[in-house]
Amino acid sequence: MRTESCEFCGNPVPASATWCPHCGRPGLFPNVRAAETVAERNALAERYSLSVEAAAVRGCAEVLRSFEDSACSSKAVIARPLAQTEQLTCSDDQLYSTYYKLIEAEVRLPSGDKWDVLRRVADAILFPGYEKEIRFAALSMDGIGASTYGECSLVLRDSMIAHRASVFEGNSAWLLKQWRYDLTSGFRATWEQRSMLCVAKLAAQLQAEATPEDFAEILLCPGPIAEEGRFVEVHILRGLTRRSLEKVMIASPPRGGRPGSTRLKALRDRLAEAGVAFEVS
Amino acid sequence: MDALISGEAGVALLFDGAAVRSLHLGGDTQPVSRRPEEVGLLLGDARDLQVLENVTQEEAHRHLEAATRRIDTMHLMLILLDPKLTDDTRQEAAVEAEELLAGPGTREAAEDILYAHPLPSGADPAGALTFCSGEAPRTTELLSQLFTRQSLIAEVQQAWEQVPDAEIGSAADREYVQATFVREGLFRSMVLLREAQQAVDGFLVSALLNREVQKLTSYRAILQSWVEPFRRESARPLEVAAAADVIAEEHVPYRRSFDRQDRFTKVQLQKASIVGAMKARDLRRARSYVSALIDLQTSGGLDPIHACMSLCDLALDAKSVGMLDLQLELSQTATKLKEDDAWSWVQYADALLDAGHLNEALPAAESAIVFGALDAGKTIRAKVLRAMNRLGEALAAYDEVIGDFPENVVARTGRAETLRSMDRLVESLAAYDAVIVDFPWDLSARNGKAEVLHSMNRLVEALAAYEGVIVDSPQNVVARNGKAQVLRSMNRLEEVWAADDEAITAFPDDADYLGIKVVPGFTVGARTEGWMATRDQEVVSLFLHGDAEAVGTIDSWISRAAWPYQRRLSHVWENVLQNVRLEVIRLLGQGKFRGESSLRTYLWQVVSNSCLDQLRSQGRWQWADLMDDSVSAPAPPVTGGHEDRDPVQRMLGRIPAECREVWRLIAMGHSYREMSRRLGVAEGTLRVRVLRCREKAIALRGELLAGRRK
Numbered sequence: 001m002r003t004e005s006c007e008f009c010g011n012p013v014p015a016s017a018t019w020c021p022h023c024g025r026p027g028l029f030p031n032v033r034a035a036e037t038v039a040e041r042n043a044l045a046e047r048y049s050l051s052v053e054a055a056a057v058r059g060c061a062e063v064l065r066s067f068e069d070s071a072c073s074s075k076a077v078i079a080r081p082l083a084q085t086e087q088l089t090c091s092d093d094q095l096y097s098t099y100y101k102l103i104e105a106e107v108r109l110p111s112g113d114k115w116d117v118l119r120r121v122a123d124a125i126l127f128p129g130y131e132k133e134i135r136f137a138a139l140s141m142d143g144i145g146a147s148t149y150g151e152c153s154l155v156l157r158d159s160m161i162a163h164r165a166s167v168f169e170g171n172s173a174w175l176l177k178q179w180r181y182d183l184t185s186g187f188r189a190t191w192e193q194r195s196m197l198c199v200a201k202l203a204a205q206l207q208a209e210a211t212p213e214d215f216a217e218i219l220l221c222p223g224p225i226a227e228e229g230r231f232v233e234v235h236i237l238r239g240l241t242r243r244s245l246e247k248v249m250i251a252s253p254p255r256g257g258r259p260g261s262t263r264l265k266a267l268r269d270r271l272a273e274a275g276v277a278f279e280v281s
Numbered sequence: 282m283d284a285l286i287s288g289e290a291g292v293a294l295l296f297d298g299a300a301v302r303s304l305h306l307g308g309d310t311q312p313v314s315r316r317p318e319e320v321g322l323l324l325g326d327a328r329d330l331q332v333l334e335n336v337t338q339e340e341a342h343r344h345l346e347a348a349t350r351r352i353d354t355m356h357l358m359l360i361l362l363d364p365k366l367t368d369d370t371r372q373e374a375a376v377e378a379e380e381l382l383a384g385p386g387t388r389e390a391a392e393d394i395l396y397a398h399p400l401p402s403g404a405d406p407a408g409a410l411t412f413c414s415g416e417a418p419r420t421t422e423l424l425s426q427l428f429t430r431q432s433l434i435a436e437v438q439q440a441w442e443q444v445p446d447a448e449i450g451s452a453a454d455r456e457y458v459q460a461t462f463v464r465e466g467l468f469r470s471m472v473l474l475r476e477a478q479q480a481v482d483g484f485l486v487s488a489l490l491n492r493e494v495q496k497l498t499s500y501r502a503i504l505q506s507w508v509e510p511f512r513r514e515s516a517r518p519l520e521v522a523a524a525a526d527v528i529a530e531e532h533v534p535y536r537r538s539f540d541r542q543d544r545f546t547k548v549q550l551q552k553a554s555i556v557g558a559m560k561a562r563d564l565r566r567a568r569s570y571v572s573a574l575i576d577l578q579t580s581g582g583l584d585p586i587h588a589c590m591s592l593c594d595l596a597l598d599a600k601s602v603g604m605l606d607l608q609l610e611l612s613q614t615a616t617k618l619k620e621d622d623a624w625s626w627v628q629y630a631d632a633l634l635d636a637g638h639l640n641e642a643l644p645a646a647e648s649a650i651v652f653g654a655l656d657a658g659k660t661i662r663a664k665v666l667r668a669m670n671r672l673g674e675a676l677a678a679y680d681e682v683i684g685d686f687p688e689n690v691v692a693r694t695g696r697a698e699t700l701r702s703m704d705r706l707v708e709s710l711a712a713y714d715a716v717i718v719d720f721p722w723d724l725s726a727r728n729g730k731a732e733v734l735h736s737m738n739r740l741v742e743a744l745a746a747y748e749g750v751i752v753d754s755p756q757n758v759v760a761r762n763g764k765a766q767v768l769r770s771m772n773r774l775e776e777v778w779a780a781d782d783e784a785i786t787a788f789p790d791d792a793d794y795l796g797i798k799v800v801p802g803f804t805v806g807a808r809t810e811g812w813m814a815t816r817d818q819e820v821v822s823l824f825l826h827g828d829a830e831a832v833g834t835i836d837s838w839i840s841r842a843a844w845p846y847q848r849r850l851s852h853v854w855e856n857v858l859q860n861v862r863l864e865v866i867r868l869l870g871q872g873k874f875r876g877e878s879s880l881r882t883y884l885w886q887v888v889s890n891s892c893l894d895q896l897r898s899q900g901r902w903q904w905a906d907l908m909d910d911s912v913s914a915p916a917p918p919v920t921g922g923h924e925d926r927d928p929v930q931r932m933l934g935r936i937p938a939e940c941r942e943v944w945r946l947i948a949m950g951h952s953y954r955e956m957s958r959r960l961g962v963a964e965g966t967l968r969v970r971v972l973r974c975r976e977k978a979i980a981l982r983g984e985l986l987a988g989r990r991k
Contacts, residue, residue: 080325081325081326081327083326083352084325084326106451106453106456109453113318115321148322149322149325150325262357262360262370262377263353263356263360265369265370266360266366266370269365269370270365270366273365
């Protein structure tokens, strides 16, 4: 078992621990620590360098720099259906829970499909011992999330997640299956290093004529089914409430007609109460 | 083909052999081909799944529309009931709900959901009805019935909770069974059955024959357990039921034929909403609900006496939360609704007395007597006379009440208080003793007695009397305050501080102990001034941002600081109070409060100065007001007439100017640190000065009392 030293008491702490077992101090974020290891950093730096060099050879150095700048200010976005968004935003007491916790609380049943199995295996590998605490989001440049999962895009506040978020190459359940569950280094990064991961992953897809307007779709392109979606996955440890949100965006109202619009107005009111912006485009 | 429908997700999935297509509302109504993997994503976490077998595309579309209408209606109802949302949004929800409810079966479907659980405590039924009034009759009717049936809904829900887990299974199973029962309208049917007081057998048969219910495991046992409490109840002895009806009759003064229970529940809900609005200090909302309540209780040619009773209850509630203007408004409306209702006049007189409109309070009290409230009317009249300082008449009035109603403890205590105000301390003490013998639990009489003993300088007895009250009622702030004052008079200052600490620790939320407290939740001691200053600035900031609690706190301080002037300025009181409030807002808005003293002291000064300005402008100011802000101002000469009439003024006239200034600052609520800063003397020196002044005052008082006895 890999261990590190507690920054407060100096004693060895398992890498997956969310608090020091010796002095009990909380505030450890194992997903961030896993992305911060020397092996991960070096491997990512190498992928990044190779991608930059390859882009330069293709004459895309300039556009890649511009893409990297945009990726630096990308946001973590969770896409959920309107009904769930309404529930989360109706008061400060509502928590955005995880799939595992919902099942544990008998609030929902396991979906029972292949994703159920893939997700459990992948999570056990990526987040050993703390998989129930991880919330998933996707990186987005325009605030619109993976609409396959719902029409509402919940844009998270950087200040609320930067210390506890890490990013991963793509859909972890699908990728780990593709990799036959052999997790290699260089495919995850801390929140601050997310632009490096974006460059390492997507530089090859940038064309010299690509404009900043194209970047958002290059970074996040939801497919009709999960396997076909392209996105950088964000892993956030522990709870989220409406106060963790910066903005809620709805790309297209869920249904035509007036009832939909009144529900959106009510959603706007509830978000305003928590100081969260609301946008319908 | 088969279909899977969810109103929540707004989608119908059509399964035709291996092909899967999705049907959506709005936009393109043509089905879209889907892969099986997409099914989960299309439905999301929707929980209102409905399976239909052998349906056509049109039928599926119709079912989808109905499911969507159901969900939309429920959401609109929740929006309507949510007081945190803006008026516009709620108004719009009322209009749209009305449109949806016109659709066939929508109302029943919405009720299926809404009758499955009582409304949450934060719901605002009265507000919802207000937004529906006039323009949304279907919604009004649905909501009215929903509110009326809340107790039945709670009953049915409780019975559901009592179904043993052994019958249902896990929590997830319970949720699934409940969702099925809701969708099939069983909760609604059960509520209606309870309302009609019908036997459960018919319901049971119909539920057992329901095909969706039959798909559930152990459905027979579950249904039997659910209806069991109602089966038992319907079998109760007839005399018990009859007794319950008699009790209900006493509480519901409406004709049986006028849907009494329904109206009673509505009135209770409306009153609860009004009290909620009062507590939130939302005057506009409270007024609008009151207006709706009056409409409700006077419609259909009902005697307005019921509305008067409600208004009187609400006036008392308004008084208890310190909304004196509303108390006055409510009680006045009651007198206008039914001019010969004696109790309304009693409440109105009381409200006028509280608001300081003494000249109007007297005829109101007399009206109460004329219309038959002899006991309460005469008592309130005596109180008014005492407040008008017509002490002789007040005493006679109290004597008259006591003559007619010897058990009237309020009148007897009032008489004792009047005697104390007339400085007839021995008689006052005897009067208090007599009240205590007959009503030993009456704490105001016991506190009054202690106060008289203190005034008579019988300090040990006064202390014992206060301690007796504190033993019986540890939270009695008057007694604790009185005890501290007696200890001060006894010069036992260490014990005073200990008493302060004990009170602050024991009652951190008590708003008024020794004037130390700042805001509920921000308890501070006079010795933690730095922290207090920070908190004060917070209160000012909250006040300027319209925070209801801060506004209420500052307003209560203003009222208390202004209270000593109320009697002298009664004819222009409302204007004075309004000007004072404006002045406070102006000064705080301009950042004039710099935290050099506590906020409460600062406000005290602002209010005092404003009131004194008003008194000066009328030429009615006297030194006895104890509020001249000018440190060096000499005491005005006391006229012989005043001396004869007011021995306290005579005593004050003999106190050295230095001591007068100290007393004035203490009366204004300054701490020692603030006083030492203002007077330019060291804190220790000031404490010694206060002690000496107290000794002088006690000696003078002794002389005064001795002179009077002679």
